[in-house]
Amino acid sequence: MTAADFLEQWQQHLVQGRRRSEHTVRAYLSAARLLLERGNYSGWNEIGEMTSGTLRAHLASRREDGLGNSSTARELSALKSFIGFARKQAGLSDTGGPRMRGPRIKKGLPRPVTPDDALGVADMVESTAVNDWVGARDRAVLLLLYGAGLRIAEALSITGSDIPLGNSLVITGKGGKERVVPILPIIKQAVAEYLDSSPWPISDEEPIFRGFRGGVLSQGMVQKAMAKARIALGLPATATPHALRHSFATHLLGAGADLRSLQELLGHASLGSTQIYTKVDSAALLEAYRGAHPREKS
Template sequence: MPEHRSLDRAFDDWMDWLVHEKKASAHTLEAYERDVRDFLAFLTGHLGGEPTLSDLEALRAADFRAYLAHRRQEGLSATSLRRVLSSIRSFFKRQEREGAFHNPYLKSLRTPKAPTRLPRPLAVTDARKLLQGTPDAREPDWIQYRDLAVLTLLYGCGLRIGEALGLNMADRPKGDILTLIGKGNKERMVPVLPAVREAIDLYLRHCPFPLEGTGPLFVGRQGKRLNARAIQLKMQTLRRGLGLPETATPHALRHSFASHLLGSGSDLRSIQELLGHASLSSTQRYTDLDMEKLLAVYDQAHPKS
């Protein structure tokens, strides 16, 4: 193990690698950094002092399990524990590749099984109501137009919230096709409905900030790239005003895009391409959802049910 290499240096190099080589999203970077820092803080108490690279190499499976049990007691779900373990594994794998240390025990841990959850799309009528919006006298017009443009983009093109807010001015849809870089640094093309372009154009005409090609398409009150939290809060307000379920989130609009296409006869392969799913199994959840609805109707309507 290189003795000159400190844990702080190893951590900083790992973060640089995530940014510049892995091209990790801001959301992933924040989660991975938080997870590994929390793990190292736990080890400080668990080992009786701040850990070193030698300490990390000497950890056993029981030490990793103790940390996961600690996080479970804090109320973390199986899904969150899976991400935490993924963050730690990423950090350890990077150190192994750099020759800093090798720890075989982390690989032996079983990943917590995530619960199977079907996506919860909106009904077509609810999606229409949502995109019609409700006027809010407390908000400037340009912010209302901006929020409507983002929501229309999520539903009309099936984008993730991070993909929509990551668009630059030069990336805005000008024709019938939008090309973007999605999860896993994968490029995909999605069709753009006229309603999507119109909503974005309306926002651009009223936005008070000069928007340049390499700058963000969607900006906040200070003219900087819009944060996802602003759209989440907008959805919260719309849910309450329109009487929509709590499952009506920005991501639910992406689910709605896929579910409504499937219900209209689109094939799974096409929907997979539009969503940017790496495997067809991710897209097949929407057929499970369709079957779930069918069985619910059957149970209610069939005389023998």
């Protein structure tokens, strides 16, 4: 078999067998392609019998290419799935395969998650969910928190009347205060993929995000899913669903957004509530300064 043969069967499994999102399929195929390019495999059994040492060496080479900790953890998850598929194709037992943990990230001061980590968490909840549509659901919710700055309760309050999502969405926040938030293409796609895979009917009056048995999705289930993904990626305990909203604000402020605009996007009643993000951004700047300045290192 050629690398193209392996990838074609892997793609068919992801799309038809597992109904993974386009984003996940693309990421999983990329991880498998890189593995195949650096090895010489002619059959599924050779991939399925890969040792932890071989996989560790491959990931070490990827780290030399500049892959960060969070990206390495996601790639490890993708390759474990690929090797597990290879074992099934080769008729090997389900209990074998490399046993490896993702890289640990050194804990420091609590801070907003990076853009890479925010997207990494969203991808990880999808790939590690017990059910494909549940994974698509949790990814869509987390992207709404980070990509649109919604509170978790606001994301879970979106109803069928808001579907299909447009380029903006009217959200009713605390105190009944309404605001308009922009909806990025990645968010629209994630929500659409969840709705396509969800087994539950959607009505105009009811929230679109449903629990495993069809009831309204609870905040606790989203928090639990993110906690699992956070641990898998080695992120600190401060990486919670609400931290994604904080990260949305901090990254916008760092990119030049003014406080008044940020106040409107977040739905804060007073500017004072928004000004906390200037302190967060200043703290991140000070930390970077202390880590880079020669006199601070001496």
